[in-house]
Amino acid sequence: MKKLIIIFLSVVIFNCNTTKEKNQPIETEIKTVSTSQSNPILGIPKLNLKGANTLAQLPLHCINTEYPNKLSQTIGSDDDLKTPSALHPAFYGCFDWHSSVHGHWSLVSLLKQFPNMDNAESIKQRLLKNISKENIEAEVQYFYGKYNKSYERTYGWAWLLKLAEELYTWDDDTARTLESNLQPLTDLIVGKYIEFLPKLNYPIRVGEHPNTAFGLSFAYDYANTVNNQQLKALIEQRAKDFYLKDTGCPITWEPSGFDFLSPCLEEAALMKRVLPIADFKTWLNTFLPQLKDQNFKLETGVVSDRTDGKLVHLDGVNFSRAWSLNKIADGLPEYAHLKNTANHHINYSLPSIVGDSYEGGHWLGSFAIYALNSTEKNK
Numbered sequence: 001m002k003k004l005i006i007i008f009l010s011v012v013i014f015n016c017n018t019t020k021e022k023n024q025p026i027e028t029e030i031k032t033v034s035t036s037q038s039n040p041i042l043g044i045p046k047l048n049l050k051g052a053n054t055l056a057q058l059p060l061h062c063i064n065t066e067y068p069n070k071l072s073q074t075i076g077s078d079d080d081l082k083t084p085s086a087l088h089p090a091f092y093g094c095f096d097w098h099s100s101v102h103g104h105w106s107l108v109s110l111l112k113q114f115p116n117m118d119n120a121e122s123i124k125q126r127l128l129k130n131i132s133k134e135n136i137e138a139e140v141q142y143f144y145g146k147y148n149k150s151y152e153r154t155y156g157w158a159w160l161l162k163l164a165e166e167l168y169t170w171d172d173d174t175a176r177t178l179e180s181n182l183q184p185l186t187d188l189i190v191g192k193y194i195e196f197l198p199k200l201n202y203p204i205r206v207g208e209h210p211n212t213a214f215g216l217s218f219a220y221d222y223a224n225t226v227n228n229q230q231l232k233a234l235i236e237q238r239a240k241d242f243y244l245k246d247t248g249c250p251i252t253w254e255p256s257g258f259d260f261l262s263p264c265l266e267e268a269a270l271m272k273r274v275l276p277i278a279d280f281k282t283w284l285n286t287f288l289p290q291l292k293d294q295n296f297k298l299e300t301g302v303v304s305d306r307t308d309g310k311l312v313h314l315d316g317v318n319f320s321r322a323w324s325l326n327k328i329a330d331g332l333p334e335y336a337h338l339k340n341t342a343n344h345h346i347n348y349s350l351p352s353i354v355g356d357s358y359e360g361g362h363w364l365g366s367f368a369i370y371a372l373n374s375t376e377k378n379k
Contacts (some may be wrong), residue, residue, distance in 0.1 A: 022225035043343045045350060047372040052114040053058050056123065058354060058365030059103035062094035063130060068358075070096045090135035096363045098156035098209070102366040104131065105163040107176075109369055112170040124174045133181045140184050143192075153196065157189045157368075161222035168226055170290040186213060188199030190231055193219055197234055203242035205267075207259030207317065212242065213266040214320075220273050221322030236274045243267055247286045255301045260367075264288060265324035272327055281332070291328065300348040309359040315352065319367035323374040330377065339375075346371050 047055075061122040069084045069092070084092040091100035107123055117123075140147055152160075164186040167179040203212040216235050222234035249264035267286060272280050290296055298321070301314030322342035329338040346368070 040054040043347050044339070044375055045343060045346050045372055045377065047113070047369070049114050049117060050125045051372075053109045053118045054354065055365050055369055056107060056110050056117065058125065058361055059094070059106045060126070062358075062362045063100055063103045063107075063126070065093045065362075068095060072096065072151070076145070076147050077143070080145075080147075089138050090130050090132070091139065095358070098152055098159050098367075099363040101156060101163055102159040102363065105159060105166055106162065106366045106369050108166045108170060108175070109373065112166065112172070112175075115172075127178060129173065131178050131181050134183050136185050140188055143188055145335035149192075150196075152209075153192070154212070154219075155209035156217045157192060160185065160189050165225045167224040190222075190228065193231060194234060197238045200238070205252065205263045207256050207261045207263055208313070211261045211263065211266055213239075213263070213270040214261050217266065217270045217273060220270070224273075239270055239274045243271055244283065249287050251288060251290070251298070255314060255317045258313045259301065259311045260320060261311040262317060262324060263320050265321055265328070269324040269327040273329075277331070284328070291338060292334060296337065296341065298341050298345075300345050303349075303352070306352060306360050312360040312364070315349040315360060315364055316367050318349040319364070319371035322346045322371040326374040326377070342371075343375070346375070 066084050071084060071087065073080065073087070075081065080287050088100070091104070094100040094103045095331045104127060107127060110117060111120060111123060120320055143151060164179070164182055167175045167182065200212070204210040205212070216239055218240075220232065220235045222228070223235065246267065249267065251262070251264040254262055254264060264287075268284060268291075271283055271287075275283060284291065301317040301321075303312055306312045306315070322345045325338040325342040325345075329335040329342075349364075350368060352360075353368055354361060
């Protein structure tokens with residue numbers, strides 16, 4: 001008989017104050033389910049109100065922090081030499097455009113889950129100020145610049161659609177205003193996917209921003225949620241074109257030194273979205289046959305220096321592995337043991353994402369929240 005033991009663990013993570021003068025614990029509910037002596041399911045992290053209030057400090061600290069800033073900009077003339085806030089009045093904070101976008105997503109996700117979180121009304125006002133009609137019009141115009149057509153392809157595009165999806169599913173008057181204000185940029189990004197994907201002859205399999213599987217997964221979620229059949233059908237076809245014949249993914253080669261995404265697991269999570277379940281199980285059996293082993297192990301990515309903006313990527317790989325593993329296991333009892341590996345990865349990196357340095361703090365909160373959300377969907 002399974003024994004359910006509920007314990008409470010205080011995971012100590014620091015407030016986003018980089019001087020580390022304060023710390024505020026996240027009290028995370030841990031459920032320990034003993035399924036067998038050889039492979040117990042341990043340490044399922046659960047986001048609660050205290051944790052939401054703490055994690056909210058990460059994007060609140062950075063969405064209006066203009067410097068340091070990595071513009072990733074191609075300069076066409078002196079006219080392009082402007083401040084980040086002039087170029088990107090909505091998404092200029094958090095070091096780079098995509099981190100600003102998913103920082104805003106983080107706040108929307110937390111407010112949707114915890115409407116009574118601290119300072120909820122003031123957070124809404126900050127969102128409304130940043131994602132204003134005028135600011136989004138300026139963001140749209142940036143993409144029409146001569147050298148900006150591929151700007152943030154496809155990582156930033158994916159997070160923009162994830163933000164749009166989160167607003168669409170948030171039953172709140174503020175969400176309706178924000179969704180309406182964001183819509184011109186949402187439509188532009190959808191159009192960019194539809195224009196670009198037929199031109200892409202080969203998928204990009206790296207463990208960083210350009211990863212095609214990740215870019216398609218978030219775009220697919222958006223298309224599925226808002227019932228955009230054109231985008232959904234295109235992603236389904238392109239995913240099959242790119243990945244259906246793949247076998248034997250070398251997951252033991254992962255992670256590379258700077259990965260924050262798992263090429264193998266992101267691909268598998270995408271195919272779980274687009275294939276019928278029976279077809280997916282057949283495909284997965286040849287792509288990552290070891291995942292079916294009840295004793296499958298995957299060591300966490302180890303971070304040696306969280307002040308190094310590249311090395312801290314490995315905290316991200318732990319969170320993204322977790323959400324991919326939970327997606328793969330969802331509804332498939334024969335893969336339920338993968339949840340244990342997902343939990344282990346979250347619990348390794350969760351205590352360290354706040355307070356160590358801005359290099360990780362400006363983006364890792366979003367990864368943690370999305371990974372924690374994946375445990376809620378996979379109970």
